[in-house]
Amino acid sequence: DAGVTQSPTHLIKTRGQQVTLRCSPKSGHDTVSWYQQALGQGPQFIFQYYEEEERQRGNFPDRFSGHQFPNYSSELNVNALLLGDSALYLCASSFPGTGNEQFFGPGTRLTVL
């Protein structure tokens, strides 16, 4: 049973560029959440997708957008990259419901130069 997978593993971009990160949820999961983790900090919630809709959003600007596909996989898009967007981007999948655990992928390390 494959867990949560993310691609690419590492990515280097320059300021002003756009980036797309991809996530495939754990088999049977239909909810995908995205988190940003800066060096030395805990992960920060970006948004969550369920039934192809953004269900909840954290305190991130509109430059951060996402999409969920019918097969439950998801993309995170970041436009007009800033140096401060350099971080580990984590995807987590789950069943809906507050009592259910989220399963995290290994993350995509984004470096903005």
Added chain:
Amino acid sequence: DAKTTQPNSMESNEEEPVHLPCNHSTISGTDYIHWYRQLPSQGPEYVIHGLTSNVNNRMASLAIAEDRKSSTLILHRATLRDAAVYYCILVGGSNYKLTFGKGTLLTVNP
């Protein structure tokens, strides 16, 4: 979001029990108490969660105070592989996100 308070760091010896505390005095009646851990260079990993009663699984035990204002994650026999940052997180109501604080950095000595 209801807030949790954890010690910045704790140290343990291998094969000894570890008790990781968490205070959550503003917890609401519908908040679940979740614990996650993050090993170096990995994504967070779910450990355990509970609502009111103590919980056990293959990884750990969760002891919840009667007033639910605090909880303790118990690792019965620490191994070197348990060295990680441990996060205590409240999840409830229509809030689906995990709000990570700084967590507790657990060091396990051989």
